Amino acid sequence: AQKVTQAQTEISVVEKEDVTLDCVYETRDTTYYLFWYKQPPSGELVFLIRRNSFDEQNEISGRYSWNFQKSTSSFNFTITASQVVDSAVYFCALSEVSNDYKLSFGAGTTVTVRA
Amino acid sequence: NAGVTQTPKFRILKIGQSMTLQCAQDMNHNYMYWYRQDPGMGLKLIYYSVGAGITDKGEVPNGYNVSRSTTEDFPLRLELAAPSQTSVYFCASSPLGRHQPQHFGDGTRLSIL
Numbered sequence: 001a002q003k004v005t006q007a008q009t010e011i012s013v014v015e016k017e018d019v020t021l022d023c024v025y026e027t028r029d030t031t032y033y034l035f036w037y038k039q040p041p042s043g044e045l046v047f048l049i050r051r052n053s054f055d056e057q058n059e060i061s062g063r064y065s066w067n068f069q070k071s072t073s074s075f076n077f078t079i080t081a082s083q084v085v086d087s088a089v090y091f092c093a094l095s096e097v098s099n100d101y102k103l104s105f106g107a108g109t110t111v112t113v114r115a
Numbered sequence: 116n117a118g119v120t121q122t123p124k125f126r127i128l129k130i131g132q133s134m135t136l137q138c139a140q141d142m143n144h145n146y147m148y149w150y151r152q153d154p155g156m157g158l159k160l161i162y163y164s165v166g167a168g169i170t171d172k173g174e175v176p177n178g179y180n181v182s183r184s185t186t187e188d189f190p191l192r193l194e195l196a197a198p199s200q201t202s203v204y205f206c207a208s209s210p211l212g213r214h215q216p217q218h219f220g221d222g223t224r225l226s227i228l
Contacts, residue, residue: 033214035216037219042221043221043222044219044222045205045219046219047217050214050216091158101214103158105157107155107157108156108157
């Protein structure tokens, strides 16, 4: 069964629009970690954020913000005032203690920001 | 400031050939990983290592082998290349503390024809 679901395959927006990426995860662990990675067209994976299961405080970092809700098993990611450089594939990933902390990745959401 | 270095960046193999994908990290990280990324999919873990001399299978290990003789290096071996192994391969490393973020190399694009 898929542990991390990113239901949105592709999102296309015009520059300066906000875009929210959904991530739903499934785990029986009480201790786990959630991650977002960005993969720009150049291909490398860039770490964006990590949250642990005990910290539901939402976070804002520049134009990025994250909404972690344990009640709905969701860890959504919003880009405010999108820019062309935000065009990339974004991956949500889950790390569980019961899985020896190995990362389970979602299938990714491709974001295209048009000028 | 190299981080995780993968070589080669691109390679075309014929069915049945063998090759080794190289991965080296200079961050003194204990943990290292190999993933494959197929089109439109997330990353799947092939093998991982928690330290020199210790390796373990991930989700999709068949057709691959690894070794970890040093902290720095974690090569991935394909013995008999098959078309199903056409993929982009990523190596990653992370420091002690398994919940730490993984640092990824730039990937190796491998085609088996």
